[in-house]
Amino acid sequence: MPHPANAFALVADIGGTNTRVALADGRRVLPDTIRRYRNSDFAGLETVLHQYVADEGGVDARAACVAVAGPVRDGRATMTNLDWAIDKDTLARATKAETVAILNDLQAQGHALGHLDAANIRTIIPGPKAKAAAAKLVIGVGTGFNAAPVFEGNGVRLVPPSECGHANLPIRTPRELALCEYVSTAHGFPAVEDVLSGRGLERVYAFLGAEANDPREAKAQDIMQSCASGDDPRATEAAQLFTRILGTVAGNLSLIQLPFGGVYLVGGVARAFAPYLQDFGFSDAFRDKGRFAGFMGNFGVHVIEDDYAALTGSACHLVALQGA
Template identity: 65%
Template sequence: MAPSLPDVAAGDDPDDRADDRPVLVADIGGTNTRVALARGTEILSDSTRRYRNADYPGLESLLRRYLAEAGRPDCAGACAAVAGPVREGVASMTNLDWTIERDTLSRAAGTDRVALLNDLQAQGHALGHIAPDALAPVLDGVAAGPNAAKLVIGVGTGFNVAPVYDTAAGRYVTPSEAGHADLPIRTAADMRLCHFLATAHGFPSVEDVLSGRGIEHLYAWLGTEVHDPREARAAEIMEAVAGGGDARAADAARIFVTFLGRVAGDLALIHLPFGGIYLSGGVARAFAPHLAGFGFAAAFRDKGRFAGFMGNFGVTVIEDDYAALTGCAVHLNRLSLAA
């Protein structure tokens, strides 16, 4: 059976599909929310705004602020991408104490045509609509047909993945919560890292390493390894990596890239994304200049007798910070055309 589409409520008037009113799109992350207006599949120029989630008690007040600043446009629809699972019209944030309902989005935007997506699903819907200069190749793959499966891996405040399937019935982007799977381990040092994470956080998950706070965990763990405990923020660690003045920061980054390669390689074997793997999110973009130097390719292809097979999968970094907004617009447009 084909995966079901996310919950959507369509307006009563079929002619609404032909009007020229904008739609409201939002990308709700663990730290920030990006909001914009779109017409069709295009984000309207200069309409994008970013807000700190900590400044608002919930999504409704944030969206009302945006719409007031935008001149209170009459919206034909609204779609929000949420960093957390969506079920039965309700989204639970993984790294933020917000619960978002379809009715909340409808009330804030003043429209009955609304949809909620997981944020990685929105990234998946954006594929094919992202400007070529916002796609940075990391590894070359083998050319594949237009309907080959693709995979989006999001590395930001959290970690998650979304497989993308183009079928005769349309595009399906299936959700997951893959960041909370077990961290893969191979060495004695990996096991010590897992014990450190379990002691501090209760469970050594992929997201505990491959996320913004993950690089902080690695930096702190390396300090315990040499009995010189120190902590640093992710931004400080990445600045030190770029500056080359902190060996511990470089070691933390190298371990991060190794795990990213391993996990991405495992996911490639699970989903067989011959159409390519796409890394998205602020942390993925921050690491993009360091992937080659810290051994991403070797870790990705380190699969024993399947090492050669791994050359089938290309890897690309999505450098468009607003790709999820485009994905929301694309998804809502497809739902409107199908209504």
């Protein structure tokens, strides 16, 4: 059945591999309208959105917001892991929406906080009760890595973007130094994302093979499956090393942003690691800050297990833009 014109907003979450598109009624994403498209099947976002509009019976949206895995500046986004460029004119042309917005995907995740089902939030490290307006931090671990703080003030939520996944990987041990040297051969620079991402997990696994003079490769999905089945000790070792580095980086970002309202891990890789973070040393690495180890207890850490949180955040951002 065709949707009524100008009744809903169109929201999209553009990852490195797939794009999810849906309609939203206010802050609520309509589950029956969610569709997923493989990016490799399309030349760019405009063709994806044309396909979605057609798939939804020629829907005419009143507003549109897309969340993009890449930096956004002056209304234009450049994908970090996909050769697409996106601007507001393209978005308006593709959707015929009167109001359009482009967010970094972590900004969208930040706008979703407080509007997600509590059943989809898994606590890894409990934190003390905080005021509703306390700063928060979202950390995305998926095809890439990024983070964004979430600030509240005078009824307005501010989620500034960053590209911290391309900062230097921290080094605390000789083994981590060896890993940095190993991954730097890919780009000449050992960035956080080179380890803390799906491809990064694969690099950690390959590094352990090189270290053991027994080189083997494995896909991230297979590594996590082996963690569950216990049939490959190297997969478990790779996941443990990954987890400790994730804890170190998350702790560093927490000291920078002071998210007394909580740290929220998001993304497909974060969700896959959620059952293992406690056993694989995340908490110890997160708190391992010398004389600030006790202070780290101020920050609770959670994993958002809602695959569509960025869609909700995009819808919430549009509501705020339109003053509804």
